[in-house]
Amino acid sequence: MSGAEDASGGRDARYRQTGDRARGDVDRTPVPDTDVCVVGAGPAGALVADRLAGDREVVVLDAGPRFDPADRLARQERAIRPFYDRPDVWDVGGERDAHEIAGDRPYPLNHARVKGVGGSTLHWQGMVMRLHEDDFNSGTARGVGPDWPIDYEDLRPYYAEAERELGVAGASDNPYAPPREEPHPMPAFEPSYSDSLFAEACESLGIAMHSVPNARNSEPYDGRSPCVGYGTCQPVCPSGAKYDATVHVERAEERGATVIDRASVRSLEHDGDDRVTAAVYATPDGAEHRQTADAFVVAAGGVETPRLLLLSAADRYPEGLANGSGHVGEFFMDHLFAGAGGTLDEPTRQNHVGFYTSACDQFYDEADEAQAPFKLEFFNYAGPSPVETALSGDDWGDPLLDQLREGYGNHVAMGGLVEQAPRADSRIALADDRTDDHGDPAPRVEWSVGERALDTIERANEIQVAILEELGADVEWVAGPDATGPAYHHMGTTRMSDDPDRGVVDADCRTHDLDNCWIASSSVFPTSGAMNPTLTIAALALRVADDVEARLSAQT
C-alpha cells in the first residue's frame, strides 16, 4: 500500500461463525434464528454484541464498510496531506451521508462522524472520563435540565468494567473526579514538557493540574501495542494503541456474532404488540433484506438513531417509532469548545504526540443555573505541525526550512469543553427535500446553544487567558462564544426518563413504546455534563447488554 489516494475504503468481508474472511465472497443475507440484532458497529454496538455473543445469536448491521487495517498508514497520509479534508480520511461523504444544516449555528456533521465497523472511535481523540455525580442530577443539583433516572452509583461498576474493556491509562491524582474503586487498568501517560511549564503558572494562580484518562495504551494491553507516537491520534492511529471499536467487533465475531457491513438499515418493522420484528436493510447489490430477531439494540449514535426511529413511522406510530413522547430527535446537544493559545519566548516541544496529558477539573462542580460545568485541557499539540506546513507553503529549499523553523517551536494552547443545556429546539429531524443514496430523507441538524453555555465559555476563556499570561505567553487567539464549535459529541436525541411522556427510553435504555427495543448511545443522555461521552456510552452499553440478556432469559 502506498499513497493516500489508495485508501479505497472497506474491503468486502463478512466474518461468519466459521471465521471465513475471504474477500469478494460476501454474504450479506440475514441470519436465521437471531436472538439480538444490533444496529451500528461503533463502540456501543460492539460492546453489546461482544457481551451477548457467547450465549446468543447476535447480528450487527452497519451502514458503512469494514475498513482494512492495512490501509491505516495511507489514511494517516490523508490526515497529513493538505489535499484531503477530514471526512476524506475515513471516506465520509457523498450521497450516503447527505444531510441538511438548518439551525442557528453551523454543524459540520460529516467532520463529526465515521460510518463503518468501528464507528467514530476510528477518528476519536480517545479521552475517557467518567461523568461527575452531579451530572446525573443536573435538575436537582444545578437547576438545569432533568435529572437522569439513574445515579452515578448505578453506573459506577459499569464504568470500571468499561475502563477495563477499552483499556484506560489513568491515575488517581484528580481530586475532582468522582469516587472510584480501583486503579485504572494502565498507568497514566506522564506529563509533557509543556505541562511542566503550565504547572508553574497554575501553581502561582492556585489552579490544580492533574492527569487525564486516555483510552490509549501506555503499555501493552489486550494484545495491542503501546503508543508509539505517530502523533495523528485524531483522526487515525496506525498502531492500534488507541482503542477503537474494531477491538470488540473482532472479539464478538470470534465469539460467534455476525457483522454485516455496508448494510444500511432503512427502517425497523413492528407488530401489533409493540414489538420490533425486523430491521429492513439495503446492501450494495441493490437488494433489500429483513433481519428478524427477538431483541433489537439501536446503537447508531446521536444523529442516525433518532433518524432511524423517525424513518420507521407507520400507521401505529405516525410520528415515528418509539416516539409516543414526541421527543425523538429533540434536545440535540454537543460540547462547546473554549480555547486560547499563543507563543512563548522559549521552546515548548509541541506536536510529538496527538493527545494531551494534563487537565483541570477544578471548576467543573461550581456549576449552577448560570454557569455550566466545564473542564480545561493543556494541549501538547499547539501550533503548526511542521510536516503539514511544509506541504502547503509556496516555497522550498532553505526558505521553506526557515519558515518552518520560524513557525514551529514555541506555541502553547489550552482547550476546554462546556456543557450545553438541553433545548427542544436543538434537534435532529428529517430533511424535507434532501435524501440519501436509498432515497430516504436525510437528517436535518438544527443545533442551537443557550446563553448559559456561551457565558460559561467566556468564564473558561478568562481562566485560560489568565494562565497563559501568568506563563508569560503572548496570547494570539481566543476561541470564545463567537468562535466556538462542537466537539463532535452527539447527545440527547432519545433521552432517558422514567416518564414515558418526557423521554424515549426508560432507565434501562429500553424504549417506552416497544418492549424489545433498546438504545445504546449518547442519544439517551438527558443532560450532557462536560466530560467526553464515550466512557459513559460504553458503560451504558454494557448495562444494556445485561438487561437484554436478563429479559431474554426471563422469556425462556
Place this chain on the structure above:
Amino acid sequence: MELTRRDAAAALAAIGATGGVALGVRRATGDGGRGGAEAEPARDGDGTPGDEAVREAMTAVARTVYPEAVSGLDAFVDGLLDGRLDGSAHAEGIRAAVAEVESAARSWYGAPVADLSPADRDDLLREMGADVAEENPDGTTAERVRYYVVNELLLALYASPTGGELVGIENPQGHAGGAESYRRGPR
C-alpha cells in the same frame, strides 16, 4: 545533516509503504515494481519513465526542494522510491508526474531535469507552477507535480526524524518515534 536509508525507511513507515525489512527484500530480488531494477530509463520524455529515470528525476528535484543542510539524498530518495514505486495507482501517478517534469525540462531547457543546473531546475519547477500550486492528485499539471513530486519529497523529508530535527522536532507527526520525546525538554 545526513539523511540515511534509515530515514527513508522511517519516512515510508510514516507515509505508507512496507518499510525496512521489505526494502531489503525488494532490493535483493530486484523487484522494483513495474520498471524493475533492470528497466531502461525513459529517454524520450514522452513515455512513462522507468524506475531509474524516476529515481534520477526525483533525486534531482530533491536537490532543489530540500534545504542545503541535508546530505545523503541519493540513498534517501532511492530508499523512498523502493517503497513508493510499488505498482500502485500512486506509483503510476509519480511516474506520470515525473514524465511531465521531464517533458517540460526537455522542451524548455533542452535537457533532462537531472542534467539541469540548480538554478534552471528551480526555475523549471516554478515555471510549471509547482511552487504555488495546491497539491491535487487529479488536478492540473502543476497540482499533480506538486502532489506526486514536490510534496512527495517534502512529506518524506519532514516526516522523518532527520527532517524533523532540522526544524527542531525529532519525532515529527507521522513518524512513530515513541511516546517519550514529548516529555523531554529542549536540548
